[in-house]
Amino acid sequence: MRRLLLLLALPVSVTAQPPARAAATTAAPAPPTAIRAIREADLRRDLFAMASPAMRGREGGTLDEMKASIWVAEQYARIGLEPAGDDGTWFQWFDITRTRVAVSASRASIGGRMLTIFGDIIPLGVAPVEATGPVLWLADPADTTIDLRGRIVATLLRAPAPGSIRQYSYPGASRYAAAAVAGALARLTRRGAAAVLLVADQVVDDDFAALAVQRARGDYDVDHATPRAAGGSDRVAPVPGLGVGPTPAYMVRAAMAATLQQAPEVALSVRLERFDVPSVNVIGRLRGTDPVLREEYVLYSSHQDANGVRLLVPGDSVLAGADDNASVSVAQFAAARAFVAQRPKRSVLFVHHGAEERGLLGSRYHSAHPVVPLAQIVTVLNGDMIGRNNPDTAALLGVQPPHRVSAELVTMALQANAQTGRFVVDTLWDRPTHPEGWYFRSDHLPYARLGIPALMYTTNLHDDYHTAGDLPERIDYAKLTRMAQWMYLTGWYVANAPKRPAVDAGFKLER
Ligand SMILES: [Zn+2]
Numbered sequence: 378m379r380r381l382l383l384l385l386a387l388p389v390s391v392t393a394q395p396p397a398r399a400a401a402t403t404a405a406p407a408p409p410t411a412i413r414a415i416r417e418a419d420l421r422r423d424l425f426a427m428a429s430p431a432m433r434g435r436e437g438g439t440l441d442e443m444k445a446s447i448w449v450a451e452q453y454a455r456i457g458l459e460p461a462g463d464d465g466t467w468f469q470w471f472d473i474t475r476t477r478v479a480v481s482a483s484r485a486s487i488g489g490r491m492l493t494i495f496g497d498i499i500p501l502g503v504a505p506v507e508a509t510g511p512v513l514w515l516a517d518p519a520d521t522t523i524d525l526r527g528r529i530v531a532t533l534l535r536a537p538a539p540g541s542i543r544q545y546s547y548p549g550a551s552r553y554a555a556a557a558v559a560g561a562l563a564r565l566t567r568r569g570a571a572a573v574l575l576v577a578d579q580v581v582d583d584d585f586a587a588l589a590v591q592r593a594r595g596d597y598d599v600d601h602a603t604p605r606a607a608g609g610s611d612r613v614a615p616v617p618g619l620g621v622g623p624t625p626a627y628m629v630r631a632a633m634a635a636t637l638q639q640a641p642e643v644a645l646s647v648r649l650e651r652f653d654v655p656s657v658n659v660i661g662r663l664r665g666t667d668p669v670l671r672e673e674y675v676l677y678s679s680h681q682d683a684n685g686v687r688l689l690v691p692g693d694s695v696l697a698g699a700d701d702n703a704s705v706s707v708a709q710f711a712a713a714r715a716f717v718a719q720r721p722k723r724s725v726l727f728v729h730h731g732a733e734e735r736g737l738l739g740s741r742y743h744s745a746h747p748v749v750p751l752a753q754i755v756t757v758l759n760g761d762m763i764g765r766n767n768p769d770t771a772a773l774l775g776v777q778p779p780h781r782v783s784a785e786l787v788t789m790a791l792q793a794n795a796q797t798g799r800f801v802v803d804t805l806w807d808r809p810t811h812p813e814g815w816y817f818r819s820d821h822l823p824y825a826r827l828g829i830p831a832l833m834y835t836t837n838l839h840d841d842y843h844t845a846g847d848l849p850e851r852i853d854y855a856k857l858t859r860m861a862q863w864m865y866l867t868g869w870y871v872a873n874a875p876k877r878p879a880v881d882a883g884f885k886l887e888r
Contacts (some may be wrong), residue, residue: 404792404795404796405789405792405793405795405796405870406870407796408796408797408862408866408869409715409719409869410719411715411716411718411719412715412797412862412865412866413715414711414714414715414717414718415708415711415712415714415715415858415861415862415865416711416858417854417855417857417858419707419710419711419714420707420708420711420854420857420858420861421849421852421854423452423703423706423707423710424699424703424704424707424764424849424852424854424857425849426448427445427448427449427681427703427706427707428683428697428698428699428703428847428848428849429697429849430695430697432444432445432448432697433685433686433695434683434684434685434686434687434695434696434697434698435681435682435683435685435698436682436683436684436685436686436734437473437597437656437682437731437732437733437734437735437738437739438473438475438597438654438655438656438731438732438735439654439685441685442656442657442681442682442731442732443655443657445681445682446467446468446657446659446681446729446731449467449659449681449706449729450467450468450659450661452710453467453659453661453710453713453727454467456661456710456713456714456717457713457717458661458662458663458713458717458727459661459662459663459664460660460661460662461660461661461662461726461748461749462658462659462660462748467659467660467661468657468658468659468660469657469658469659469660469742469743469746469748470655470656470657471599471602471655471656471657471658471731471738471739471742471746472599472600472653472654472655472656473597473598473599473653473654473655473656473732473735473738474597474598474599474600474613474651474652474653475595475596475597475651475652475653475654476503476595476596476598476616476617476649476650476651477503477593477594477595477596477649477650478494478495478500478503478593478595478647478648478649478650479648479649479650480494480495480593482648482650483500483646483647483648484644484645484646485497485498485627485643485644485645485646485647486643486644487512487629487633487636487637487641487642487643488636488639488641488642488643489641489642492629494647495589495592495593496589497629497630498574498627498628498629499585499588499589499592499593499627499628499629500592500625500626500627500647501558501562501575501592501626501627501628502592502622502623502625502626503595503596503617503649504617504621504622504623504625504647504649505617505618505619505625505647505648505649506571506572506619506625506645506646506647507619507645507646507647508529508571508572508643508644508645509529509642509643509644509645510528510529510571510642510643511529511640511641511642511643512529512530512531512574512637512640512641512642512643513525513528513529513530513531513640514530514531514532514637514638514640515530515531515532515565516532518532518535518561518564518565519564521568525565525568525569525570526568526569526570527569527570527571528570528571529570529571529572529573529574529643529645530565530570530572530573530574531573531574531575531576531629531637532561532565532573532574532575532576533575533576533578533634534557534558534561534575534576534577534578534581534628535557535560535561535578536557536578536580537553537556537557537559537560538556538560541556541559541560542556543555543556543812543813550580550581550583550584550587550588551584551587551588551591553580553581553584554580554581554584554588554628557578557580557581558575558626558628561573561575561626562623562624562626565624565626566623566624566626567623567624568624569624570624571624572624572625572626572627572643572645573624573625573626573627574626574627574629574633574637574643575626575627575628575629576629576630576631576633576634576637577628577629577630577631578631579631581628582630582631585628585630587687588628590687597732597735597736597738598613598614598736598738599613599732599736599738599741599742600612600613601742601745601746602738602741602742602744602745602746602823603740603741603742603744603745603823603826603827604741604826605736605737605741606888607826607886607888611745616649616651617649625645625647627645656682656731656732656735656738656739657731657739658728658729658730658731658739658742658743659681659728659729659731660726660727660728660729660743660748661713661726661727662724662725662726662727663713663716663717663720663724663725663727664720664724665720665721665722665723665724665725665872666720666721666722667722667723670722670723671722671723671724672724672753673723673724673753673754673755673877674723674724674725674726674749674753674754674755675721675723675724675725675726675755675756675758675868675871675872676725676726676728676754676756676757676758676824677709677712677725677726677727677728677758677759677760677864677868678728678730678740678757678758678759678760678820678821678824679702679705679706679708679709679728679729679730679759679760679761679820680702680705680706680729680730680731680732680733680734680739680740680761680819680820681702681706681729681730681731682698682731682732682733682734682735682739683696683697683698683701683702683703683734683847684696684698684734684843687845693845694845695845696843696844696845696847697845697847697848697849698847699764699847699848699849699851699852700762700763700764700765700836700839700841700842700847700851700852701761701762701842701843701847702733702760702761702762703849704760704762704763704764704852704857704860705760705761705762705763705834705864706729707857707861708760708763708857708860708861708864708865709727709729709760711861711865712727712861712864712865712868713725713727715865715869716865716868716869721868721869721872721873722872722873723755723871723872723873724872725868725872726748726749726754728740728743730743730820733819733820737818737819737820737822737823739820740820740821740822740823740824741823744823744824744826744827745823751827751829754824754829755829755830755871755877755878756783756786756829756830756831756832756868756871756877756878757821757824757825757829757830757831757832758831758832758834758864758867758868758871759819759820759821759824759831759832759833759834760833760834760835760860760864761818761819761820761833761834761835762835762836762837762838762842763834763835763836763857763860763861763864764836764852764853764854764856764857764860765836765837765839765841765851765852765853765856766836766837766839766853768853768855768856769800769801770800770801770802770803770836771798771800771801771802771803771834771835771836771860771863772802772803772804772805772806772807772815772834772835772836772837773787773790773791773794773802773803773804773807773832773833773834773835774806774807774815774816774821774832774833774835775787775807775816775821775825775831775832775833776790776791776802776804776807776832777804777807777808778881778884779809779884779885779886779887780807780809780816780825780886781881781884782825782828782829782830782831782880782881782884783830783878783879783880783881783884784879784881785830785878785879786830786832786871786878787832789867789870789871789874789878790832790863790867792870793863793866793867793869793870794863796866797859797862797863797865797866798856798859798860798862798863799859800859800860800863803837806835806837809887813838815833815835815837815838816833817888819833819835821833825886826886828880828884830878830880832867834860834863834864836856836860
């Protein structure tokens, strides 16, 4: 009852609302009967399959992602969509460019003792270095009177300021390490040192192997794609050269402190390697019924990849990605079943973007090489993690400036919520001030950057995010069903609306 009062009582437009809530104003048509094709049992069956250990975490740019992509295509073939990828297939191929430290071609020694790269010493960035000389030990890295130019400096890693540790995103120790390293480098880079050696504190030393696995992955990018950041280039940046960019930094074990304080001779020769690996977007289409409007498309967006197989933690090393993002992928299968059962006027594209976890690579590529002209894509409904947290609340990103592309689309989405999930819609995560910057971390972003009305549905982050704990057993399937119905009905409203959602005048993202 309380929730119903809340839904009806709340004022009209998003901005006028008390903070962090949004609700529909006018009632919209009841859902079509086809919505019954969205069934909890199907969602559960498909999710357990997609997030099963056999899928090995579906890592972008690997055979596991390929296997998962073929499985996704098989679902759509069974549901009755038509393939919309390259050359009449389900697949749009693109290359991922990886740049990382070349372990076999790199050398590091301290006091004449050879170190193993990513074993004893962790390169913290993807940067080459050629440096030798006696270490300069810094008891106080904040002492700017010491001339560091051209020196290899070493210092103890200091605990990060509590406020600088991100609330979510990755296990606690790696969030701690990321904040501590950022704090240390903020004090030391731009002082002309040739290299920085950070001596791990107890927290980072205990988590040394996990940090090594994470940093060994290197950088990922995709060429000829919508830029990562506003004003960025659509080309992959050249391989970083010697002495270009921030000072190269390395993490060594806590036990190295005593040795480094003796100012031993250090030799660092770190080389990089770059190579391409294939990835793929999976794309299915359902044609609309109206001879004119069927040339316009509603695009549903998910990502089929997850984070693969990582470090063994309590008996499991597969990052199954049940919530992130199998939850949305299976919701899209369910929506496709409903649309096949009752076709709308406009056409619908169902896209599973590859390598999202590697930097939105698939969506950056497809938005730059769309399978239908970009101008005909009237809306992008993206979902990321829709199966967890409080059963009564959900978040919708892109509902308020500066993230709102289209107020008309927001209205349709809130009306659809009132007819389906009836969630209390949290808009806090949609604020530019929110520390997680969640709006900038999923596949709707490249499309929104190009001015296409776009929304992101999510039930937000949780402690299992990007860990082996993101398992199908922990999904709230009743909630997932309501989220799937909500996403479906929003698309149904757009696909049958007399006119396409208008883009707000003055829409501009803050970064
Ligand atoms: Zn995701």
